[in-house]
Amino acid sequence: MASKDNGERDTLTIRDNRTGKDYEVDIHEGDVIRSMDLRNIKVHEDDFGMMCLDPASTNTASTRSAITFIDGDKGILRYRGYPIEQLAERTTFLEVAYLTLKGELPDQSQLDAFVEDVTFHTYVHENILKVLDGFRYDAHAMGMLISSTAALSTFYQDSKNVRDAECRWVQMIRAVAKIPTLAAFAFRRHRGLPYVYPENELSYTANFLNMLFRIGVKEYRPNPVLERALDVLFILHADHEQNCSTTAMRVIGSSEADPFVALSGSMAALYGPLHGGANEAVLRMLGRIGRVENIPAFLDKVKNKEEKLMGFGHRVYKAYDPRASIIKRTADEVFEVTGRNHFLDIALELERIALNEQYFIDRNLYPNVDFYSGIIYQAMGFPVEMFPVLFAIPRTAGWLAQWEELILDPEQKIARPRQVYVGFEERNFVPMEERGGEVSAGAQPVVV
Numbered sequence: 001m002a003s004k005d006n007g008e009r010d011t012l013t014i015r016d017n018r019t020g021k022d023y024e025v026d027i028h029e030g031d032v033i034r035s036m037d038l039r040n041i042k043v044h045e046d047d048f049g050m051m052c053l054d055p056a057s058t059n060t061a062s063t064r065s066a067i068t069f070i071d072g073d074k075g076i077l078r079y080r081g082y083p084i085e086q087l088a089e090r091t092t093f094l095e096v097a098y099l100t101l102k103g104e105l106p107d108q109s110q111l112d113a114f115v116e117d118v119t120f121h122t123y124v125h126e127n128i129l130k131v132l133d134g135f136r137y138d139a140h141a142m143g144m145l146i147s148s149t150a151a152l153s154t155f156y157q158d159s160k161n162v163r164d165a166e167c168r169w170v171q172m173i174r175a176v177a178k179i180p181t182l183a184a185f186a187f188r189r190h191r192g193l194p195y196v197y198p199e200n201e202l203s204y205t206a207n208f209l210n211m212l213f214r215i216g217v218k219e220y221r222p223n224p225v226l227e228r229a230l231d232v233l234f235i236l237h238a239d240h241e242q243n244c245s246t247t248a249m250r251v252i253g254s255s256e257a258d259p260f261v262a263l264s265g266s267m268a269a270l271y272g273p274l275h276g277g278a279n280e281a282v283l284r285m286l287g288r289i290g291r292v293e294n295i296p297a298f299l300d301k302v303k304n305k306e307e308k309l310m311g312f313g314h315r316v317y318k319a320y321d322p323r324a325s326i327i328k329r330t331a332d333e334v335f336e337v338t339g340r341n342h343f344l345d346i347a348l349e350l351e352r353i354a355l356n357e358q359y360f361i362d363r364n365l366y367p368n369v370d371f372y373s374g375i376i377y378q379a380m381g382f383p384v385e386m387f388p389v390l391f392a393i394p395r396t397a398g399w400l401a402q403w404e405e406l407i408l409d410p411e412q413k414i415a416r417p418r419q420v421y422v423g424f425e426e427r428n429f430v431p432m433e434e435r436g437g438e439v440s441a442g443a444q445p446v447v448v
C-alpha cells in the first residue's frame with residue numbers, strides 16, 4: 001500500500017455496493033491503476049472478478065515505454081526526450097533512427113558506423129524480385145511491400161533468435177536498409193520499369209530517390225531541397241508511441257515471431273485509411289473536391305457524416321499535430337522547386353474554413369501529419385499508391401524500437417486480451433432437417 005509522509009495514501013478506495021465491501025487499489029506513476037488489482041472485487045468467492053471493457057484501448061496503457069512522448073493537449077512530440085522540432089531542424093533520418101533504436105543520439109563514430117552498416121545492407125536477395133514479378137501490373141505498392149517484407153523472413157532464418165541482442169541488431173540494420181529498396185522496387189514494378197539497384201555513395205534518401213526515379217541516365221542526383229525534404233518527412237514519421245500499427249508490431253512480437261513478419265503485420269495495420277493510408281485518402285479527397293468553390297458543399301457532407309475530412313483529427317492530439325506545422329513549412333520549400341499545385345490551394349482553403357467551423361472546433365479536429373504530407377509527395381512526383389509506403393519506410397525504425405522494448409520488458413508476455421461474452425448460453429445441436437434457415441438475432445453480439 002503506497003502512502004506519503006503526510007499520511008496521504010496513493011490508493012483508490014472502491015466500494016462495491018453489491019456487497020458493501022471496500023477495496024484499496026494502489027495508484028502507480030501518477031494516475032495509473034493496474035487492472036489485475038480489480039480482480040479481487042467479487043460478489044462470490046469463485047467469481048472471475050472485476051474486469052475493464054475498453055474497446056480500441058482508448059483508456060488502457062498496454063505498456064510502459066521510454067521511446068516517444070506525446071502530449072496531445074499541448075501538441076508536444078519528443079523522441080527519447082528530444083523535441084521533434086529540434087530533430088527535424090538539426091538531424092538526419094538515420095541519426096533519428098539510431099536515436100530511436102538505441103535511446104541516445106550517436107556520436108560521430110557511432111553514426112558513421114551505423115550509416116555504413118545500413119548502406120552495405122541495402123541489397124535484397126535476387127529471388128525477392130521473383131516475388132515482386134508475380135504481382136499484377138497494377139498491384140498496389142503497399143500490398144507488394146507488405147508481402148516482400150514478410151518474404152525477408154524466409155531469407156533470414158536467424159532472425160527468429162529474438163532473445164539474442166546481437167541478432168536483433170543485425171535484423172534492425174537489415175530492415176532499415178532493405179525496406180526502401182523493396183519500396184522502390186515495388187514502385188518500379190507498378191510503373192513497369194526496370195529495377196534500379198542501390199548506390200552506396202548516395203545518402204539514405206538520395207539512394208531511395210535514385211532507385212525510384214532514375215530512368216535512362218548514367219547518373220541521377222535528386223534536387224538537394226527535395227532530398228532534404230524527404231529526410232525531414234522521414235524524421236517526422238519515425239515513431240508515434242502506441243498507435244494502431246505499433247500495437248500490431250507489439251502484439252505479433254509478443255508471440256516471439258521474427259521481426260520481419262512482425263513488420264509486415266504492422267505495415268498491414270498502417271495501410272488502413274484511418275491510419276497511414278490517410279495521406280493517400282487525403283489526395284483522393286482533394287481530387288473529389290476538385291476546386292476551392294466546392295469546399296463548402298463538401299464540408300456540409302462531412303457534417304452530415306456522408307464524408308470524413310481525411311487528414312483531420314487524431315486520437316491523441318486535441319490540438320495541432322506538431323508534425324503538421326513542420327510539414328507545412330517543408331511544403332513551402334518543396335513548392336519553391338516543384339511549383340505549386342491546385343491541391344495545395346484546396347488544402348489551404350479547406351484548413352482555413354474547417355479551423356473556423358464550430359463542428360470541427362467542437363470535435364478538436366485539426367490537420368494531422370497526413371494532411372500535408374500527401375500534397376508534398378504528389379508534388380515530388382510520387383503516385384498516391386506510394387504514400388502509405390513513404391510512411392512505412394521511416395516508421396520501420398519506430399516499430400523495431402518498440403518491438404525490442406517489448407522483448408526486453410520483464411513485464412511483457414504473449415498478448416491475450418479478455419472479452420465480455422454476449423453470445424448464446426449453451427444450446428443443443430440442431431439437425432439439418434430441423435433448421436429454420438433465418439439467422440437468429442442472438443447470433444449477433446449485443447452492444448451493451
Ligand code: SDX
Nearest residue numbers: 240243274275276278308309310311312313314315363368
Ligand atoms: C495517423 O495514432 C497515431 O499516432 C496515428 C498517427 C501515427 O503517427 O502513427 O498519428 C498517424 O494515423 C494520423 C491519423 C490519420 N487518419 C486520418 O486522417 C483519417 C481521418 N481521421 C479520423 O478517421 C479520426 O480522426 C481518427 C481515426 C484519426 C481518430 O478518430 P477517433 O479518435 O476514434 O475519434 P472519433 O472517431 O471518436 O471522432 C470523434 C468525433 C466523431 O463525431 P461525433 O460522433 O462526436 O459526432 O469526431 C468526428 C467523429 O465523427 N471525426 C471526424 C473526423 N475525425 C473524427 N469527422 C470528420 N472527419 C474526420 N476526420
